[in-house]
Amino acid sequence: MNQVWTVILMKARIAGHQIASVRHQSKLKVGVLTFAALALWFAALFLFDTGFGWLIYFGGQGGGEFVFGKALLRQSLNIFALSIFVLLVFSNTLVAFSTLYRSKEVVYLLQGPISYTDFFYARFIESVSFSSWSLAYLGSPMMVAYAWNTQANAVFYVAIVFFFLPFVVIPACLGSAITMLLVRFFPRMNTLTIAVMGAVAVLSFFAYIRTVIREARFSESTTMPAILQAMDRTQSPFLPSHWAAQGLRMAGDGNYTEALFWFGMLLSTALFVVFLAGRLADLIFYSGWSYLMGQDKQRIKPMDKGALAWLDRVLSPVREPYRALFHKDIKLFWRDPTQWSQFAIFFGIMAIYIANIRNTTRLYENEFWRGWIACLNVGAVTLIVATLTSRFVFPLISLEGRRIWILGLAPLTFRQLIWQKFWLSVSLTSAFTVGLALLSGYMLALQPLHYGLTVYSVLVANMGLSGMAVGFGALYPTFTEDNPARIVSGMGGTLNLLSSVAFVIFLVALQVLVLQWKVLGLFHTEQQFQWALAAAVVTITALGVLCTWLPMRLGLRNLNQMEL
Amino acid sequence: MIQTTQLTKHFGEKIAVSPLDLNIESGTFFCFLGPNGAGKTTTIKMMTGLLRPSSGTVCVGGIDVQKDPVGAKQLMGYVPDHPFLYDKLTGREFMRFVAGLYQVPEDYYQTHCEELLEMFEIAHVGDQLVEDYSHGMRQKLSFASCFLHDPKVVIVDEPWVGLDPKNIRFVKDFLKEKTRTEGLTVFMSTHTLSIAEEVADKIGIINHGKLLQLGSVEEIKALHERPGSLEDIFLTLTRTDEEVPAQ
Numbered sequence: 145m146n147q148v149w150t151v152i153l154m155k156a157r158i159a160g161h162q163i164a165s166v167r168h169q170s171k172l173k174v175g176v177l178t179f180a181a182l183a184l185w186f187a188a189l190f191l192f193d194t195g196f197g198w199l200i201y202f203g204g205q206g207g208g209e210f211v212f213g214k215a216l217l218r219q220s221l222n223i224f225a226l227s228i229f230v231l232l233v234f235s236n237t238l239v240a241f242s243t244l245y246r247s248k249e250v251v252y253l254l255q256g257p258i259s260y261t262d263f264f265y266a267r268f269i270e271s272v273s274f275s276s277w278s279l280a281y282l283g284s285p286m287m288v289a290y291a292w293n294t295q296a297n298a299v300f301y302v303a304i305v306f307f308f309l310p311f312v313v314i315p316a317c318l319g320s321a322i323t324m325l326l327v328r329f330f331p332r333m334n335t336l337t338i339a340v341m342g343a344v345a346v347l348s349f350f351a352y353i354r355t356v357i358r359e360a361r362f363s364e365s366t367t368m369p370a371i372l373q374a375m376d377r378t379q380s381p382f383l384p385s386h387w388a389a390q391g392l393r394m395a396g397d398g399n400y401t402e403a404l405f406w407f408g409m410l411l412s413t414a415l416f417v418v419f420l421a422g423r424l425a426d427l428i429f430y431s432g433w434s435y436l437m438g439q440d441k442q443r444i445k446p447m448d449k450g451a452l453a454w455l456d457r458v459l460s461p462v463r464e465p466y467r468a469l470f471h472k473d474i475k476l477f478w479r480d481p482t483q484w485s486q487f488a489i490f491f492g493i494m495a496i497y498i499a500n501i502r503n504t505t506r507l508y509e510n511e512f513w514r515g516w517i518a519c520l521n522v523g524a525v526t527l528i529v530a531t532l533t534s535r536f537v538f539p540l541i542s543l544e545g546r547r548i549w550i551l552g553l554a555p556l557t558f559r560q561l562i563w564q565k566f567w568l569s570v571s572l573t574s575a576f577t578v579g580l581a582l583l584s585g586y587m588l589a590l591q592p593l594h595y596g597l598t599v600y601s602v603l604v605a606n607m608g609l610s611g612m613a614v615g616f617g618a619l620y621p622t623f624t625e626d627n628p629a630r631i632v633s634g635m636g637g638t639l640n641l642l643s644s645v646a647f648v649i650f651l652v653a654l655q656v657l658v659l660q661w662k663v664l665g666l667f668h669t670e671q672q673f674q675w676a677l678a679a680a681v682v683t684i685t686a687l688g689v690l691c692t693w694l695p696m697r698l699g700l701r702n703l704n705q706m707e708l
Numbered sequence: 709m710i711q712t713t714q715l716t717k718h719f720g721e722k723i724a725v726s727p728l729d730l731n732i733e734s735g736t737f738f739c740f741l742g743p744n745g746a747g748k749t750t751t752i753k754m755m756t757g758l759l760r761p762s763s764g765t766v767c768v769g770g771i772d773v774q775k776d777p778v779g780a781k782q783l784m785g786y787v788p789d790h791p792f793l794y795d796k797l798t799g800r801e802f803m804r805f806v807a808g809l810y811q812v813p814e815d816y817y818q819t820h821c822e823e824l825l826e827m828f829e830i831a832h833v834g835d836q837l838v839e840d841y842s843h844g845m846r847q848k849l850s851f852a853s854c855f856l857h858d859p860k861v862v863i864v865d866e867p868w869v870g871l872d873p874k875n876i877r878f879v880k881d882f883l884k885e886k887t888r889t890e891g892l893t894v895f896m897s898t899h900t901l902s903i904a905e906e907v908a909d910k911i912g913i914i915n916h917g918k919l920l921q922l923g924s925v926e927e928i929k930a931l932h933e934r935p936g937s938l939e940d941i942f943l944t945l946t947r948t949d950e951e952v953p954a955q
Contacts, residue, residue: 150808158796161837165796252792255756256809257781430777434760437753438719624795624839 147258151266169635177635184642185285187649192289196220200293217293218393224286225385228279229315234489235275236319237326239629243271244320244429245327245436254433264425265418268320274629275319276312287392296396303395303403310407310414311388317417321424328432346492384410465556469564473540490528491576498584514588515659518598521584523652526605529573530644537569537613538640539631541703542622558703562614562696569610577602594659597681604684605651608691609644615695616640619702647691654680709734709861709893710755715764717750717917724750725917727764732910734860735891737884739904742914743946748897751914752865755895756786768861782810785859789866791850795839799830799849802838803856810857817856824852827882843870851879862886864896868903880907905938915946 166174199217244250244267253263284304291300380386391406455474459467498521541562544551551561581602585595620636631637658673658680667673710732717725725747732738742748753759755766757777766773771780794802803825807817825831828848838846847870854862862883868876884907886892898904904911905925913921913928921928925938932941 147809147811150805153808154794154797154801154805157801158794161796248792249794251758253809254758255781255784255786256806257778257811258809259778431760434758437759438717 147256147262148265148269151253152269155270173635177639180639180642181281184645185281187646188282189285189289191649192286193292196289196293214294217290221290221393222386222389225311225389226383228283229311229383229385232275232279232312232315233319233322236271236316237322238319239271239275240268240316240320240323241327242629243267243274244323245433250433259426260429261422261426264320264422264429268316268418268421271320272312272316274633275316277633279312280308291396294396297398299398299400299403300392300396303392303407306407307388307391307410310410311384313414314384314410314417317414317421321421324424324428324432327436328428384413387413465560466564466567469561470568473565473568477536490532491580494525494528494580495583498580498587514590515594515663516656518584518588518590518594519652519656519659522581522598522601522605522655523648525577525580525584525602526609526648526651527645529577529606529609530641530648533569533573533609533613534637534641534644535628535632537565537610538617538637539622539628540565540614541617541699542625542631543628544623558618559700562618562700562703565614565617566610566692566696569613570606573606573610574603577606593677597655597659597677600681601651601655601684604688605648608647608651608688611692612640612643612647612695615692615697615699616643618699619695621703621706643691643695647687650687651684654683709736709769710738710895711765711767712751712755713765713767715751715754715766716762717747717754717759718762723917725754726919728914728919730912730919730922732893732895734893735887737887737894737907737909738896739908739911740895740897740914741899741901741904741911741942742897746914746946747917748914749865750917752786752863752895752897755863756784757781782857783860785854785857785862787847787850787854787862787864787867789869791846793838793841793846793849796837798837799825799834799841802849803834803853806853806856812857816858820856820858824855828852828878844872844875847871848875859892861893861895864894866898867896868898868900876903883907901937901939901942911938913942913945920945 196217199220200214244264247267250267253266258266287304288301290296387406387409391403391410394400394403394406455471459470462470551558578599581599585598590598616636616639620634620639622631622634622636625631632641658676661667661676662673667676710730712728712730715725715728715730716723728751740748740751750759754761755768755773757773757780760774768780769783771783773780794805797805800821803821804817806812807821812820822831825834828851830845830848830852833841833845838849841849847867851867864883867879871879880903883892883894883896887894887909896904896908908925910924911921911928912919921931921941923931928941929938932944
């Protein structure tokens with residue numbers, strides 16, 4: 145039997161055993177998770193359906209038969225496909241580093257008589273499934289809502305399934321290829337070359353984002369054509385995301401010949417890039433891997449030198465044992481660029497967008513839209529935090545792994561440990577998000593009350609999201625796993641992500657409700673508004689406290705009862 | 709069966725293994741000794757193809773590990789000190805997986821799998837998930853899977869970790885028997901000098917990446933005029949400058 149198949153069958157068996165092990169889990173836990181997952185899927189379906197309905201309404205009628213709203217919705221599919229494509233390339237670049245180089249399984253497989261191409265394919269399948277399962281889960285309600293709103297026919301639903309696989313395979317190959325090239329050539333470059341190349345790449349990326357935002361200069365009278373034009377500018381017929389979006393649209397419209405053409409484009413390209421990535425693995429994987437193994441042996445980090453030499457001074461007011469724990473966590477975080485690079489990119493894009501709000505649209509001059517934009521900014525920022533805490537804070541306790549006994553035997557309580565993780569998360573995320581909230585409020589020239597509520601809700605969101613990530617991380621630890629991507633894809637990680645998203649949605653909805661009612665004049669008296677505002681603040685605070693306290697308490701109880 | 713020619717490994721400016729020339733004949737039980745950080749594991753990694761040498765070559769059964777890694781690895785079995793096993797597979801499923809990875813013919817696998825599981829006394833837990841195994845059982849499964857494809861060379865890195873005295877005796881006798889009757893070549897890295905003294909046909913002592921001694925236990929003892937234990941010679945050879953008593 146082919147070795148790739150052997151590995152796939154083995155993985156299928158492992159998956160089978162894992163699914164079977166659900167029988168031994170608490171029925172309540174499984175029930176809650178299943179319910180939460182289904183609830184989130186239907187909630188997402190509802191939100192997308194409502195949102196798309198609003199887009200069609202917002203777009204309105206154009207001239208003659210042309211319906212701006214429908215055109216807007218169709219363009220949004222292009223934008224969605226492009227965004228997902230870019231995100232998949234990015235996430236596959238990160239995931240491939242774990243699956244191709246860092247996993248313990250890699251050493252085991254490579255000591256066997258397996259060619260580097262077969263090894264790559266065997267690991268690649270795992271890489272693809274890790275990086276794309278969430279797309280299948282959260283993308284499906286969006287596609288269903290899209291189909292409803294465009295009155296797509298039944299073939300559209302079948303087409304989604306067929307287009308999905310080649311669509312996720314192409315960015316996975318690109319991501320893996322980028323990782324292999326980086327591992328092969330990056331460590332051999334001198335620091336100056338790396339710094340210059342890094343700076344050029346980052347500046348070019350942000351310059352591109354800025355250009356796209358700035359060029360979308362809307363005025364009230366030409367909003368729709370401007371939006372459509374701006375959306376069109378992000379498309380290119382050379383991009384697989386374009387082929388996928390076009391193919392799906394054609395399938396939905398009943399134009400099957402053209403749909404088949406785009407599917408053919410996608411499939412043939414996917415097969416070709418899979419072949420190329422396998423060849424690349426054969427050519428450069430081993431030299432990169434071997435060099436990386438050698439690199440581990442020569443990394444010298446003197447305590448008083450390097451980028452974190454200042455850490456001791458900054459942390460000096462913090463008392464022990466917190467200082468030691470902060471020290472360890474920050475250094476581990478810093479020495480894993482896959483972690484902080486995501487922070488930098490997400491918040492960098494948000495910062496550019498917010499700083500350019502005034503150049504982008506005149507809608508901010510209208511109080512109604514200004515309120516909406518401010519609330520949506522809060523939503524965007526806190527959703528990014530939710531993703532990042534789910535990805536990076538949730539696995540913190542699990543990553544102590546088999547070393548948990550060091551902490552377990554130290555004169556340190558688990559209470560201290562989880563609060564330290566909580567404050568670490570809050571301080572890191574707040575440094576970015578509160579700054580963005582302040583910038584957003586300033587750029588939109590919000591009134592002091594609105595400004596205050598925005599910043600306050602971001603702060604509360606940071607606390608609640610950190611509390612949930614740390615709490616659920618302690619409640620569902622996976623001490624046997626070293627790969628954070630696998631830790632977060634388990635039951636606990638899923639529950640944490642779902643709860644975090646629900647928390648953010650509730651927080652933003654509450655804010656929108658009170659502030660927009662005020663703008664729309666739905667409060668009869670100023671006193672009514674003040675009461676509603678007070679109720680919103682109290683609810684936001686109570687929810688924040690609950691989301692911090694409850695998971696932390698449950699997690700702490702679990703750690704205390706655990707046998708190390 | 710194992711031949712290294714001017715095998716060298718540098719990590720930056722640090723020399724992990726200085727030019728190493730070894731020629732280990734078929735059917736030899738070779739013990740590789742050295743203190744922590746001496747270069748034993750680096751040498752093993754180069755032999756198993758996990759690390760590319762800075763210069764020099766490793767040939768296993770006449771096949772260059774760098775030029776034809778798949779062919780060379782087909783002849784090899786490797787048992788690390790802390791074996792990697794798939795926790796969510798049962799012992800038998802793991803053996804099946806290894807058979808697939810090494811392309812073992814189905815009929816050969818059918819007859820040998822149970823035999824090996826019986827031999828290493830883990831047949832009774834063969835249908836249990838590996839995550840429920842003790843460290844000793846995991847080590848035994850690692851040994852059993854290593855012999856599934858009938859390797860000609862077995863490389864073993866400190867195999868005694870987690871094994872009880874009965875199993876240490878069993879593994880020792882099993883490997884020794886295989887070298888005598890089937891011509892298996894064993895390359896074992898260990899710190900347990902008494903065992904090395906007992907089983908080794910040939911010994912190599914390495915320190916700071918340099919091979920200090922090579923020969924049979926008797927030859928090395930005769931060279932140092934020490935009829936006593938191998939331990940004394942080892943400690944003398946590997947002590948640091950600070951440990952040398954002042955004259």
